[in-house]
Amino acid sequence: MRRFFVGIQVPESIGDRLLRLEQVLKPRVPVKRWYGVEQFHITTNFLGELEDAGFEQAVRALKVASSHPVFSLSLEGVGVFPNARVVWGGVGGETDKLALLQKDLGEAFRPLGAEKYAKPQFIPHITLARTGDLSGVDLSGVDLGRILEDSFWLVDSACMFESVLDPAGARYPVVHKVPLVNK
Template structure:
């Protein structure tokens, strides 16, 4: 079987991901909204993530540099205790769930990650950190669905969980109408020595 060629560029970001139990808990709360607002472009549950640094489209040659520095940072950082809480809307069109817990630690980790990326000579547009999970997007002619779905999440408080891995993620760069798909390039366990079992990540792509 032929292996597809390595793309010359990748759209890349660094993120945390809730564990399956936390995602399943939120998905159960969202069931009424899934049924009531089928016209929304709902993100796949497996794609839910908390972006720490969005790096944009990078040459594939930049990925090995990122792997090295991010593995080292994860090895020296403790797991973060977080939770999912409530919901809201950005610009009335993007539905999100908020993040609770050690937000100070989350902001410090994001600042460290961004500094490490810059130390690799990688330029990116730095956006203020607004920790959240993106759940769905509406079309321009639908101004009500996202705010109404967000109101349905107002009282949601998820169980606390530990963010145990730092993820380097690639997304597809298709310009077609289909949804964006995300895939781990590699992930590293927090607090594990580089080279130790479970500490140096497992590449998700050949």
């Protein structure tokens, strides 16, 4: 079986900014392997392992995204989830529209059992690295300079990604995409 999740692609121009952000964070965070541009995304819904029939059902359920309007997001801050051992870049902009998309997708994926993976609260973020102990890491004083200024981008589709584990690092190819409504 293959593992899947649904989310938002991050454009390469924003990925380049995230790479610069990683350079600023490297001296402060003990990480061996940082994510690259091809790995950056915003996860909205984790689907877990699916057989072929489940994959086809998920593709049909993803169509609910086509009723949602295009919206704008931006980079906003940095932080860590110590329990999950994740260093992240924050997401701002029209996060209310992103949250509504995430909620509607969650309902659409309920027949697949996706609610067992749902978090109590949706916190949009872009994972920069997964690492060991982050309990002593404080990023509150990090000078982000101009990295996050004017970092808006339009979200015009929701994507289903496959999570492919690889010794060189996880890969997340897009296996299906549904356009949002351009109102």
